[in-house]
Amino acid sequence: MEKLENLILAAAGIYKQPELVDEIITLQEELNQQIDKQINQQKGLACQKGCSYCCYGWNVQMTIPEMLMVIRDLNSFSPEKRIKIADRIYEFSNLNDYDGVACPLLENSLCLVYKSRPFICRTYSSYDVSLCENRKEFVFPPFVEKIIKDIVLPFEENIEEPFRTLFETKVPISNIKFDYHRGLFYLNLANTIKIIPTPEKTEISPLEFAKKYLQT
C-alpha cells in the first residue's frame, strides 16, 4: 500500500512539474553510465552484438525510469514502425507463456532500444554462449552482485521518497502502452497520470485516479 501511495505522490509531483521526467531520465542515464563502466572492464564475456539468446522466453522487468527511457526511444521511430512495435507488444501482452518467445523489442537479433535497455538486459552476462544457446541455468558473475551493492543501492538511497519508489518498482515490458489515436507510446503511472516522453518534449495528462488524488 505504501508503494502505491508513493507512486501516486510521485505522479502528483510530476503532474505539477513535468520537467521532473527529464530529471528522472537523466538520473537513470547517469546510473546506466556507471553500470556500463563496470561491465566494460570485465574480460572474457561471451556477450556480443547480434547474440540474442537472452532476449527469448521472458517478459523483461524494468523500473519506471527505465521504462520512461525505453518509451522515449520507441517514440523516436517512424509512425509506421511505432504501430508495428505496438502490435507486437499487444500480442505479447496477451500471452500466458513466454517460453521460446522473442521480446517484442527484438528485431533482426538486435535490441531496438539497446542504449536504454533495462538493468537485467544490461547486466545479463555470460562467459559461455553455449549455456545461453541451450537455455541452461547459470550463475551470474559476481561483478553483477557487486554492481547492485556498490552502485545501484547507494544510488537509490540518495533519492528521496516518493521518487525513490519509481526507481525501486519493477514493471514488465508488456505494460508499455500505446495510444493508437496519437500514434505514441506512453506510461500509465499508477492510473494517475499518462506520461508521453518523446525526444522533443514530454506530455502529461490526468488518468482515472487523478480526480481523486490531484487537483485537476
Ligand code: SF4
Ligand atoms: S529489451 Fe532489448 S535486450 Fe532486453 S530482452 Fe528485449 S530486445 Fe533483448
